[in-house]
Amino acid sequence: MGNDEVDFVVVGGGSAGCVLANRLSADGVASVRLLEAGGRDDTPFVQVPVGAVATLPRKFHNWGYQTVPQPGLGGRRGYQPRGKVLGGSSSINAMIYARGHPSDYDRWAAAGNPGWGWADVLPRFLRSEDNQVFGAPLHGRGGPLTVSALRTANPVAEAFVRAGEECGHRRNPDFNGEEQEGVGHYQVTQRDGLRCSAAKAYLDPVRGRANLSIVIDAHATRVLFEGRRAVGVEYLRGGRREAVRARREVVLSAGAFGSPQLLMLSGVGPAAEIARHGIALVHDLPGVGANLQDHPDFVFGWTSDSTELIGFEPRGVLRLFREFGRFRRERAGMLTSNFAEAGAFLKSSPDEPVPDLQLHFVVAIVADHARKLHFSLGFSCHVCVLRPRSRGSLLLASGDPMDDPLIDPAFLADPDDLERLVRGFRVTRAILEAPALAPYRKKELWSAGVTRDEDVRALLRARVDTVYHPVGSCRMGSDTAAVVDPELRVSGLEGLRVIDASVMPDLVGGNTNAPTIMIAEKGADLLLGRRAA
Structure with a gap:
């Protein structure tokens, strides 16, 4: 490894890695190397929000993973897009800023993770946030991550919110406020009409730091050990094998798929799994790769005649071209859309203590993650189970x-996940059939005529897939099956931590980007020995 040595090596330049690169190098003394397998994020497909439609369906800034065949989905393989670019999935996602429910974090703490209750994590959310609409005590101002209202003023998204009200759900102006339940417009990680990814928020302001080096197109291949201590990372770049040594710690922030994969490739994980591939065992840690969770999600689709909606047909294409001028002048309008402009957090039954369903209302027809195009104007609505078993x-x-x-x-x-989603299907359909959306409805697509429970179940098994929130594969805990302890140190090893969505003990009730940034904010405190926010 020669003299290529720094204090901290961070693997993965996604939502967590960008935070860590910024915070660990802030003193100007500690040297930090950030390794990112993807490339630069300075393309219009990343910066202009509507450009995400080009990255989602194919391997463009996107790992484009597939699942193994899913028995619960009739043997289908699911699709798992994840960001492969600086900013990670925050550079290709729908930009929704949602923290989950406070009880999610108190549940983490009660399960053997002291320091991870709501009172502990809220200060880290506040520190990261620069909210353009809301302030104290539940929102932050002046943090790196800009959080704002959308700039589209789309009347169809507003009609969805009114439809929810017509069904008896309260309008909620702030899903991260005192109450999560209700229907409303999402806040997004957007700055002046452009995407505010983790790279834009945390990396761009500090790229000139002499003690921070960012290496793109660097595919980590293994963590290097001396005995039980992690001392560096080997990676491939431009066809060459390179390595960097860590004087203090190696931090894996490669996400719910990348971090456990890299641990096992490095000889850390279930002994039998590692031996099966001829890898030398460093540490038998059975929990690596276990406990993977994701929100199972179903999408409704309707055609429409409204040019307020996005679609690949002549009127929709003409409208999009006209919107380019508005975007250049005002940084507003259709090109600033995150597609999933409105939504809801609802209960599948009145007996639920907190919302167990989330809806994402999309101002376009979405089929198979935009891999199947409908040449029509229309809208869609996702419904997912928030805490699957x-x-x-x-x-x-x-x-x-x-x-x-x-x-x-x-x-x-x-x-239970299937039955909860059946109830969610009915709750969502009632909103989509409410009077407020009548001017925009034309034809219901794949769910038309499906009413009996057994037919709903069959439709769900035929169409459910991810809503892009995988977590939990390097679970945090105090028990022997945990991968990392509450300080995010890999159990049984030295000089190695995992800091990303993979450490979540279980899913939060909402989108996972903001919680991942919070985990990295707290992780930076732990690495630097700070106990308070």
Whole structure:
């Protein structure tokens, strides 16, 4: 490894890695190397919000993973897009700023993770946030991450919110406020009409720091050990094998798929799985790759005649071209859309203590993650189960670090997830059929005529997939099955931590980007020995 040595090596330039690169290098003394397998984020497909439609369906700034066949989905393979670019999935996502429910974090703490209750994590959310609409005590001002209202003023998204009210749900102006439940417009990580990814928020302001080096197109292949201590990272770049040594710690922030894969490639994980691929065992840690969770999601679709909606047909294309001028002048309008402009957090039954369903109302027809195009104007609505009981896993396909891992989210493996989603299907359809949306409805697509419970179940098994929130595969805990302890140190090893969505003990009730940034904010405190926010 020669003299290529720094204090901290961070693997993964996504939502967590960008935070860590910024915070760990802030003193101007500690040297930090950030390794990102993807490339630069300075393309219009990343910066202009509507450009995400080009990255979602294919391997463009996107790992484009597939799951193994899912028995709960009739043997189908699911699709798992994840960001492969600076900013990670925050550079290709729908920009929704949602923290989950406070009880999610208190549940983490009660399960053996002291320091991770709501009172502990809220200061980290506040520190990260620069909210353009709301302030104290539940929102931050002046943090790196700009959080704002959308600039589209789309009347169809507003009609969805009114439809929710017509169904008896309260309008909620702030899903991260005192109460999560209700229907409303999402706040987004957007600055002046452009995407505010983790790279834009945390990396751009500090790229000139002499003690921070950012290496793109660097595919980490293994963590290097001396005995039980992590001392560096090996990676491939431009066809060459390189390495960097860490004087203080190696931090894995490669996400719910990348971090457990890299641990196993490095000889850390279930002994039998590692031996199966001829990898030398460093540490038998059975929990690596276990406990994988994701929100199972179903999408409704309707055609429409409204040019307020986005679609690949002549009127929609003409409207989009006209919107370019408005975007250049005002940084507003259709090109600033995150597509999922409105939504809801609802209960599948009145007996639920907190919302167990989330809806995303989309101002376009979405089929198979935009991989199947409908040449019509229209709208869609996602509904997902927020705290599924199903637990999946991630395993190695081979000992080759360039091979995709075997991803098994075990969708609908637990019968409760399916029945909860059946109830969610009915709750969502009622909103979509409410009078406020009548001027925009034309034809219901794949769910038309599906009413009986058994037919709903069959439709769900035929169409459910991810809503892009995988977590939990390097679970945090105080028990022997945990991968990292509450300080995010890999159990049984030294000089190695995992800091990303993979450490979540279980899913939060909402989108996972803001919680991942919070985890990294707290993780930076732990690495630097700070106990308070």
